[in-house]
Amino acid sequence: MKTSQAGTLESMDCLVTLTEAESGAGIKITITGASAARFKSAMEKKITETLEELGVKDIEAAVQDNGALDIVLGARVEAAYKRLLKQKGEDK
Numbered sequence: 001m002k003t004s005q006a007g008t009l010e011s012m013d014c015l016v017t018l019t020e021a022e023s024g025a026g027i028k029i030t031i032t033g034a035s036a037a038r039f040k041s042a043m044e045k046k047i048t049e050t051l052e053e054l055g056v057k058d059i060e061a062a063v064q065d066n067g068a069l070d071i072v073l074g075a076r077v078e079a080a081y082k083r084l085l086k087q088k089g090e091d092k
Helices: 036-053 070-088
Strands: 003-007 014-020 027-033 059-065
Touching: 003 070, 014 070, 027 036, 036 059, 036 070, 059 070
Parallel strands: 027 059
Antiparallel strands: 003 014, 014 059
């Protein structure tokens, strides 16, 4: 299974790690970090929306959050996914 990352552990950023999942597994999201407890549902929604816009159905997403804004989170998810596609030779 291939894995890709985008982001940093700096303040106001997040580190997104995407790992391929078996067909039919769905989207699995794990969020850690200082603001995870408070904003987990909003973050899960943004990650899911971004992945669905990209046509992703089966993936594991792990996010280490350090106060990233919604737009930053979406951009990191998209960048990590594009890196994953590039590894697989399927870049769009």
